[in-house]
Amino acid sequence: MDFEALTKYSALHPKPAGLTLQYGTAGFRSKAEQLDHVMFRMGLLAALRSRATGSTIGVMVTASHNPEEDNGVKLVDPLGEMLHPSWEEYATQLANAEEQELQKTLTEICQKAAVNQQKDASVFLGRDTRPSSKKLSQAVIDGVSVLGGQYHDYGLVTTPQLHYVVCCQNTRGQYGKPTLEGYYQKLSKAFMELIKKSPGSGEGQRHLKIDCANGIGALKLSEMQPYLPKEVLVHIYNDGTKEKLNHLCGADFVKVHQKPPKGLDMKPNERCCSFDGDADRIVYYYTDTAGHFHLIDGDKIATLISIFLKELLAKVGQTLKMAVIQTAYANGSSTRYLEETLQVPVHCVKTGVKHLHHKAQEFDVGVYFEANGHGTVLFSKAAENTIRQLAKEEKDDAKREAAKVLENLIDLINQTVGDAISDMLVIEAILSLKGLTVHQWDAFYTDFPNRLLKVQVADRQVIDTTDAERRAVTPPGLQEKIDALVKKYKFSRAFVRPSGTEDVVRIYAEADTQENADALAHEVSLAVYHLAGGRGAPPQPL
Ligand SMILES: CC(=O)N[C@H]1[C@@H](OP(=O)(O)O)O[C@H](CO)[C@@H](O)[C@@H]1O
Ligand SMILES: [Mg+2]
Structure with a gap:
């Protein structure tokens, strides 16, 4: 490592003293003006990660749905997955190291992660349309370059497009060509x-x-x-x-x-x-x-896709195991419909795409969606091979045709990550093939009335959860209070958890009517305010 060059370049991307940020559910997110040093350092980290894995690593500059003034960055692992959790920790350490500790921190990461410094490093970059993104991605490039890494700047791309090209590159074209075309x-x-x-x-x-x-x-x-x-x-x-x-x-x-x-x-x-x-x-x-x-929403999208897949899997006559993965935010009505009417196994995991993705990999066909609309379908290699073979060689016409539809679906869905463009095309194809109107799709089941609220507290980490975030373990008394409130309403449920992307505690409630869901959510938010160190004025009813 050329420490002299590192010191020189790092001085051009100085860290505001005392500022600490965390690599959270979706990488780093903050006000754009606080992120220049983080970008430079994520360029450094991407180069190291590339050396450690012997693969191309992606860096996406975006803050997704957050306000235009914000920005953020996340790293993409070799097969287009989210960065491995052990490296999330390195990312946080590197971003928070004061200027004079930077060398030491880098050296430590190289030791802990057994990074071979002699290897080539290759990084793919992408950015969203925020006014700040261009300059911030230049800071990433500086970081990659100072460690002697190669980079390819894809410029303006959607997040899933960057995941896609990274996967294509590292599978040597098996997944497709690593270009937008x-x-x-x-x-x-x-x-x-x-x-x-x-x-x-x-x-x-x-x-x-x-x-x-x-x-x-x-x-x-x-x-x-x-x-x-x-x-x-x-x-x-x-x-x-x-x-x-x-x-x-x-x-x-x-x-x-x-x-x-x-x-x-x-x-x-x-x-x-x-x-x-x-x-x-x-x-x-x-x-x-x-x-x-x-x-x-995402729950109903998952349902539409699951119905379609289930029918096709039955037609091809293979015993491929399919499951749907949700989070606690999935509407209870969707879970019930999937399990009871469709008879598809449903699993609940912690919030955040990486958790859903990980769980979905356990099945031949894993459908995952967050209620907010982030999701995709994963096919195991074995399932994919079986389907492609049937599509080519199966003698029975009906079976072969069904396998062909599945094969095209595999190619249409972006298996690296949730992708709005790809999901939209999947949905449009299914609606068209099944001759469904949007109204008929919506009528599969009726959502239970629900409400999502947020409360500011002094330190959101005082709330610790278990059971896929559906129950609060700390602070003492909070879960008991929530249980008592939930009992007051029919068909109700509620849970709280600290957000991984904002400095808030999120509250979710469902009940038999919208008024009751609103009232329950409000009462739970008051409980959080009082028991978990609420900040500012107490929450007001809606
Ligand atoms: C309730 C909700 O929508 N939470 C979102 C939000 O996470 P929080 O940890 O709740 O802030 O942002 C994540 C990243 O985009 C997304 O994965 C997740 O679903
Ligand atoms: Mg997004």
Whole structure:
């Protein structure tokens, strides 16, 4: 390591003294002006991680659905997964080392992680459309370069596109070509093959209105449009030319507020969807003829995909094990529908994509979605091989056709991470093949009324949880209080947990009516305020 160069370059990306940040659920997130040193150091870390794994590592500069003034960074591991947890800790140590400790911290990481300094390092970079992203990604490049690493800057890409190219590169093209063109070609080809078989094929066009949160999704979707078949017409709204990123729009806004985004005119029963700021989440929605808004969230997307997969797996006649992975935020009604009506096993894990992804890898076919719309489907290598072989060689026509549909689905879904563009195409293909309207899809089950709130406390880590975050172990008395409150309402449930991305405690409640869900959530938030060191004024009823 050239320590002289390191010291020189690091001085150009100084760490504000005393500032500490943590590599959380989604990497580092903060105000953009606090992140220059973090970016430089994540460039350093990516180079080390690349040497340690002998693979290309991705670095994405984005703060997803957070306000435009924020930014963030996350590292992408060799197969397109989230950074390994042991390295999250190194990331935090490196980001928080004071200037004079930087060398020592780097040396320690190299020792602990057995990094061979002689190896080549290769890093792929991507960034979202935030005004601060360009400069911050330059800081990443400085970090990679000072350690003698090579980099390829993909510039403006969606987060899932970066995951995709990293995976393609490290599988030597097995997963696809590591270019955006390769991504567009692979997905559009699989999509075309799929919808060819739909009953209404050739009878006019399917329209879909997409709110792109004034973010990267708009740019990449319009790049992809020429690749899409003429049967599908996507109409892009909130393309970032007029309004601010994520402001009153995008998947997170629509999910949290349960109302339509600004800037999208909806006619009754029209199918609409929203991406988030880096296009790794998607939710659908529509208004009915009475003007009521209906949200179709990640749980219902998982349900649609599961129904479709289950039918196909039955048709190919293989005993492939399928499961759905959710978090505690999944609506109880979705869990019940999946388990009882569809008879699909459901597993609940801790919040955060990495936990869902990890669990989903245990099955032949693992469908995972967070309620907020982040999700995908994973196929085990063995399942994928079986399906591809059946698609090629199976004599029975019905079985072979079903295997072909599955094969195209495997190619259409981005197995590295949740991907709004890929998920949208999967959903559109399934709706088209099954001849379902958005209203019919929505009617699979009715969500239990629910409410998500947040409360500020002095130190959110005083709340410790267990049972996939559904029960609070500390502070003393909190869980007992929640249990007593829940008993007051019918069909109710509630839980609290410290957020991994914001300095708040999140409260979630479900009950038989919206009024009761709101009241329960409010009462639980008061309990948190009083028992977990609430800050500022006590929470007010909605
Ligand atoms: C309730 C909720 O939506 N939580 C989100 C949010 O995490 P928190 O740890 O709750 O802040 O951001 C994560 C990263 O985007 C996402 O994975 C997760 O689902
Ligand atoms: Mg996102």
